[in-house]
Amino acid sequence: MSDDVTHGTGTDAATGPHAATGPHAATGPHAALYARHRAVLPDWLAVYYQRPIEITHGEGRHVWDAEGNRYLDFFGGILTTMTAHALPEVTKAISEQAGRILHTSTLYLDRPMVDLAERIAALSGIPDARVFFTTSGTEANDAALLLATTYRRSNQILAMRNSYHGRSFSTVGITGNRGWSPTSLSPLQTLYVHGAVRTKGPFAGLSDGEFIKACVADLEDVLGQAHGNVAALIAEPVQGVGGFTSPPDGLFAAFREVLARHGILWITDEVQTGWGRTGDHFWGWQAHDGSGPPDILTFAKGIGNGMSIGGVVASAPVMNCLDANSISTFGGSPITMAAGLANLNHLVEHDLQGNARRVGGLLIERLRAACAGLDTVREVRGRGLMIGVEMVEPVTGRPSPEGAAAVLEAAREGGLLIGKGGGHNSSVLRIAPPLSLTVAEAEEGAAILEAALRSARSGRSAS
Structure with a gap:
């Protein structure tokens, strides 16, 4: 189920030059x-x-x-x-890599994967960053949840109302948009907080500063209902499927101060907001850069320019917290990494x-x-x-x-x-x-x- 598509129903407006008549x-x-x-x-x-x-x-x-x-x-x-x-740069990179080798898996050293990981780690703003590549944003958010819950030894997750984070069993369990969450069953306990939609809800009439204060108070109240440790807050800086809604700049920095007191991780879902799309910042979280970078950053979509690339960036202690073996069969494949690197180079250079x-x-x-x-x-x-x-x-x-x-x-x-x-x-x-x-x-x-x-x-x- 792709994010943000609708069934072929609704008002028919097929009257223009492109109409099938x-x-x-x-x-x-x-x-x-x-x-x-x-x-x-x-x-x-x-x-x-x-x-x-x-x-x-x-x-x-x-x-x-x-x-x-x-x-x-x-x-x-x-x-x-x-x-x-x-x-042209991306199609050339794909063609040249396809002429050498398409696939090896992460069981072997992969030069294009290391090259792209180095670029993304440096751009992420996360100190001592490690990068794990996936094939989609859903899989990236799923991996981020695995890291956060393992690191914090808790299955409790804070998420934003009206949010969307993917179509897997775990990510629909933290999606705060009932149109995209087909089941109430989940391996996670999710607590939803206010703040992502500025113009609706009980705080809509407040000024930006009052809105942030009210949302912080709501976060504190929600944490009072939690059972012991909470693993992480996951949030889109601009909600994608939710209709391109966003809070006032600085909200997540204010949230971060509360989270830091409790040791709770902050996951920024940059699947749609990353790579400079918002214009003012390279990452969406940078509009809220009052308390430093996030603990975990997820990305996908634009970096591949159509190739299937997703990924997670986290500091070494968080990324390395897993104590079991793991690989990725298709994440970080040579051909997708070559495409991603060429695409990123073009984006930055132009x-x-x-x-x-x-x-x-x-x-x-x-x-x-x-x-x-x-x-x-x-x-x-x-x-x-x-x-x-x-x-x-x-x-x-x-x-x-x-x-x-x-x-x-x-x-x-x-x-x-x-x-x-x-x-x-x-x-x-x-x-x-x-x-x-x-x-x-x-x-x-x-x-x-x-x-x-x-x-x-x-x-x-x-x-």
Whole structure:
């Protein structure tokens, strides 16, 4: 179950130049492949759009589907295509490594893995850092939980409300978003605290400083309900599936002061916020850098630019606390490490973090201006190239998953791919293009999205 995808239901807005019309509407390559998909894959493996599409190739910030339609990609395979589609440096690194050897496992020395681990350890900010590579963000968070609970000898975990950390048995047990947690069974005891959603809940009306104080008091109260040791707090600096929500800067630094008094570890889930996507910082935790770096950092998605890479960074005492043998068959494979290193080098050498800050800032302001007169939009929020547009019902102000679905469809018909998220109801449009996005492409995407928002609004008014 991929994070932040929805079943192919909702308002149909297939009216634009990309609409599947005429005799091929239900019989084209997309429809035929979708029929095969439904016949052999799980019902809970969700897909976007009423008429799902197959993306066949991409270049730069654009992709093409099996019917020849071209799209500006503002979602990057769920924040994974971080630099660009078909980035020459990455494709070359993959090709050259594939010509030597594809796989060996961690039982053998792996030069590309050591090379990339050295770079990530130095960038992490964690002293005496050790890096363990996985194949996904879910697996990275699972490994982080194993480390924290072993190190602290406790199965109690603090997590944020509205959070998402993966699809494994342990990570759904700490996910504070019921739309993505299919079972209440868990090997962990999870205690949920306030703070990740600034504009909702009992503290929404407070100033930033008062909000932080109230959330710290809530954390202290929750710790009073715990049984002895608590292993760790795990938190996304910006919640991804939760709708790109974030607390005021400094909240996690204030939390860290409380955690340090109790010896509780801090795990920062950087699967979506890492590598400069927020523009202002290389890691999301750095917006809260009042008490030093985290104890454990998890990453995935963007570093591989489409290759399956995840990982955990921790200080040596925490990373080395396991007293049993372990390996990874596919984590740190030569081909994925070569791709990750080439991708990271490109990102740093071309200052894509700076580009995310500059172009992202322009895009946010452009979208805020476009949405200013729309009663279907509650808020445009975000940092860098990580932007959320929250959809609501005009009269009630309640979250509107139907409105978000309608805009998602209309944007695709206009030639723009975006995502959805926002609690269990998926009422927030998620915008996260590759970090190499140009100003012209930002303007183009904003214009398409504005038209989609207005089209969906008109359609709902007419109904």
